Structure formats: C-alpha cells, structure tokens
Amino acid sequence: MNNLSFRTEIYFESINKYGEELCGDKVEVIKSPLKTIFVFADGLGSGVKANILATLTTKIAATMLKEGSLIEDTVKTIVATLPVCRVRKIAYSTFTIVEISADGKCSIINYDNPPVFFIRNGKVLDIPVKHREIDGKIIKESHIYLKENDVIVVVSDGIVHAGVGGILNLGWQWENIANYLEKIIKNDTKPVEIVKLLVTITNNLYMERAGDDSTCAAIKIISPQKVNIMAGPPLNPEDDVNVVNSFIKKPGKKIVCGGTTAQIVAKNLNKPLITSLEFIDPDVPPIAHIDGIDLVTEGVLTLTKTLEKLNNIFSGEIELNELLHHKKMDAATRLAIMLIEATDISFIIGNAINPAHQNPDFPKNLSIKQNVINGIVNILEKMGKFISVESY
Incomplete structure (x- = not known):
C-alpha cells in the first residue's frame, strides 16, 4: 500500500473500581498524518494515586513517542519519573502502547498488561512476541503489518478478572474474551460496538460493583472516509x-x-x-x-x-x-x-x-x-x- 493509505477508528471506555470517584486507568491517543499513537496505562492500586500514576505514564509516553523518542528512552523516563510506593517498594504503572503508521506498520509494546487481542477476518490470531529488558523491566514487543478491517482490542486486567470470586471463580479470562470477540466482530463492526458489549458484560460479571478499574479499547483499521x-x-x-x-x-x-x-x-x-x-x-x-x-x-x-x-x-x-x-x-x-x-x-x-x-x-x-x-x-x-x- 502507498503512504497514507490507512486510518484508525478508536473507541475506549472505563469502569471505575466500586466506591472510587477517579479511575486508575488512563488512555491517551495522538493522531498525525503519519501515525496513530495509542497509550493505555493502569496505575498501581486504585483511586487518586493510581489515577496520577496512569496519567503521568500516558502523558510521558504519548508526548515522547510523538516527538520521535525510542521506546527504550520512553520506558526509562517513565520509570525514573513515577514515585515509589512506600508499602510495596515499587513504583510503576503497567502500560500498553500501540503505534500504527499510515502504511499499516504496527508496533505493540506491553508491560505487565494482558496481551492485546488481534482480530483479522473474525478470528483472534496469535502475533509474534519478543521479550527484552529495559532498566530492569521485561517489555513484550510485537511488530506486524495491518490490513483494512483489522481490529486490535486492548483491555486492563480488570476486564480479564471480572467475576473473580463471584459469578466466575477464575474471572472472565483472556481465552473466554477471545472466543466472545470472534462471535461479535464482523467486518462492519464498529469499535464503539465492541467496547460497549465488553464493558456491559464486565459490569454484569462484577454485579455492577467493579472490584478493579476496568478499561477496554478497540482500534480498527479503516480506509480514508x-x-x-x-x-x-x-x-x-x-x-x-x-x-x-x-x-x-x-x-x-x-x-x-x-x-x-x-x-x-x-x-x-x-x-x-x-x-x-x-x-x-x-x-x-x-x-x-x-x-x-x-x-x-x-x-x-x-x-x-x-x-x-x-x-x-x-x-x-x-x-x-x-x-x-x-x-x-x-x-x-x-x-x-x-x-x-x-x-x-x-x-x-x-x-x-x-x-x-x-x-x-x-x-x-x-x-x-x-x-x-x-x-x-x-x-x-x-x-x-x-x-x-x-x-x-
């Protein structure tokens, strides 16, 4: 495909942990004529502190990547910037970064979040993952070429664990979500429809009392409209x-x-x-x-x-x-x-x-x-x- 062939359609939604006014998950999206940068961060814990951690992570990552920084430098900056939790002695926000160029080239960077779902022709496909260490953090990295109507779904662990100890002993689980996505996604399915369905089921599994901040995002590759x-x-x-x-x-x-x-x-x-x-x-x-x-x-x-x-x-x-x-x-x-x-x-x-x-x-x-x-x-x-x- 020639340059500027692809566009992205994105929708995301979050459910706050029950009793919390602020969500500990954060999404930042930056689009330019050359690429789409999607950053999702899940702050440690919940509430105000988690919200601050996630916001810092998304802002740093999106801004640095927009300016052309390498992922190594971006991760190092995030690690160096986030404050340390006195109790757990760790300071981080897990994150998922998806970069999509207008020619279809896609990079997915994942640190401690559930793997993304990559859907093509209604099937959830495996994508190759490489592991590398950056400042003591194990980063999972994937590089693929996308086609029109491909969909990438990003979820927080609050979605995967929905129903734990309640309706479902082990939670919804990644494999079950993958099976569900294969049932609902057609070529004409919009990101907003995917997200709304996943969020509704998550809310039901939690019996509307979410045990964790839960975020779902869908990124679809489309031709220019x-x-x-x-x-x-x-x-x-x-x-x-x-x-x-x-x-x-x-x-x-x-x-x-x-x-x-x-x-x-x-x-x-x-x-x-x-x-x-x-x-x-x-x-x-x-x-x-x-x-x-x-x-x-x-x-x-x-x-x-x-x-x-x-x-x-x-x-x-x-x-x-x-x-x-x-x-x-x-x-x-x-x-x-x-x-x-x-x-x-x-x-x-x-x-x-x-x-x-x-x-x-x-x-x-x-x-x-x-x-x-x-x-x-x-x-x-x-x-x-x-x-x-x-x-x-």
Whole structure:
C-alpha cells in the first residue's frame, strides 16, 4: 500500500473500581498524518494515586513517542519519573502502547498488561512476541503489518478478572474474551460496538460493583472516509464554475453550507434547490436538498451550532453515542456526525463576505463565518482528522 493509505477508528471506555470517584486507568491517543499513537496505562492500586500514576505514564509516553523518542528512552523516563510506593517498594504503572503508521506498520509494546487481542477476518490470531529488558523491566514487543478491517482490542486486567470470586471463580479470562470477540466482530463492526458489549458484560460479571478499574479499547483499521465541505461563495463570481466543478470532482461525501452557496452549486449543476420549512430544532435552520449533494445547510447559524456540538463531544460533556442516537436530526447534528465519522475533510471556503456576518470586533478581513470555520477546523484537528483548506 502507498503512504497514507490507512486510518484508525478508536473507541475506549472505563469502569471505575466500586466506591472510587477517579479511575486508575488512563488512555491517551495522538493522531498525525503519519501515525496513530495509542497509550493505555493502569496505575498501581486504585483511586487518586493510581489515577496520577496512569496519567503521568500516558502523558510521558504519548508526548515522547510523538516527538520521535525510542521506546527504550520512553520506558526509562517513565520509570525514573513515577514515585515509589512506600508499602510495596515499587513504583510503576503497567502500560500498553500501540503505534500504527499510515502504511499499516504496527508496533505493540506491553508491560505487565494482558496481551492485546488481534482480530483479522473474525478470528483472534496469535502475533509474534519478543521479550527484552529495559532498566530492569521485561517489555513484550510485537511488530506486524495491518490490513483494512483489522481490529486490535486492548483491555486492563480488570476486564480479564471480572467475576473473580463471584459469578466466575477464575474471572472472565483472556481465552473466554477471545472466543466472545470472534462471535461479535464482523467486518462492519464498529469499535464503539465492541467496547460497549465488553464493558456491559464486565459490569454484569462484577454485579455492577467493579472490584478493579476496568478499561477496554478497540482500534480498527479503516480506509480514508472523505468529506468535502463548500462554504461561502468565491470572492470573484467568475470563479463559481471552476470552484463548483473542483468540489464535485473530489472523492467522498459532499456538504454545502450557506444559502447563496447552495444556489451557486444548484445553478452550476443544473439541479433544483429544494428548501424545507421544517424546523426540527427551533435554533437550527432547516435542511435543504440538491440532487447529488449529501447535505445542504444554512451557513453561519448551522456552523456555529455544529462547532458547539463538536466542542461538547471533545470535552466529554456529551457522549458520541448520545449524538449518534439523537432524536432530533437537525442540520447541525447531521453535520457534526458526518465530520466526526470522517477521517479526511476538505474545506472549500469562499471569501465573499456577507455584510450580515461582519462583526466590528473582528479584523476587517475576518468574518464571523470564517471565525467559526477556523474553530471547526481546530477542533477537528484535535480529534485527529486530516484537514485541508482551500480558499477562493
């Protein structure tokens, strides 16, 4: 495969140990155009101390690996940084690191966590593991090449041990989880579905009183999911035809934002623009329709609401699942979902300024629309999306 062929779709969820307000497990994900870095850490014990240990571990590992550090240096830094437990005389957080390049090359580093589950074509496969010692710690290391629809599932020992001494004498156990994964994972199964099922069973086995912090994450290899957005008319009306043609030729889904922009696209495609008067949400203007375009919305108001929803998802104020199953599928909700589900997003921004969108507090060359789009681009980049912006 050529470079930048693969993307990753990731979902993770944790259950706190019963009675604890903070989780001793932590996940950090960093995506760039070249690679995905996934770090999971399980802090020693539970509660505040475990949370601090796990947070330190994930932050150190993710930041150092992002900057190109070797795994040896990363592990040494983690060991040197974490405080020592006075009682057990040990100071560490177990961790699992998964690095995936855009060409499919994958490295898995595991220190004292359960082995990852590698699923291809619905089967859990063995992967070669090498052992090496770094600063007195035995690190397990695997290197494989991934294909589209491959899935890697990472679990903490809280998942594997679910039910110990209660419903199941020896806990759920790795082999049983592997068998279950083979039953539920198909080519079209999403990471969120895998994680939700595993977490639900774990909670049931613990009878909703988890004996340990329990975390599950699923990483799926997918092909680029492309979305193209045209927002705003070109500064020069003579460019309308070329800009619309360029927009239509781009592979992937097509979104048009703005009334004037929609009229330009409809005219150049020789298709009718069908407007709706149905206000699904009173705060969001209705959706319109152009044959061949996946979504047609109003401009600034809808984009502003979309930015608000994206910020809420990123900050954790609302869960992705909540948005995906939103009862009111207004234009902003639909747009937010399409952007979240995309991996590669191309913005085609028209620089013609609507006087109604000009704010005297902004510089003369910056309209409210442009400011909102900048906000959307920034939050999508933080989510790990691959963004390109063209202005006309």
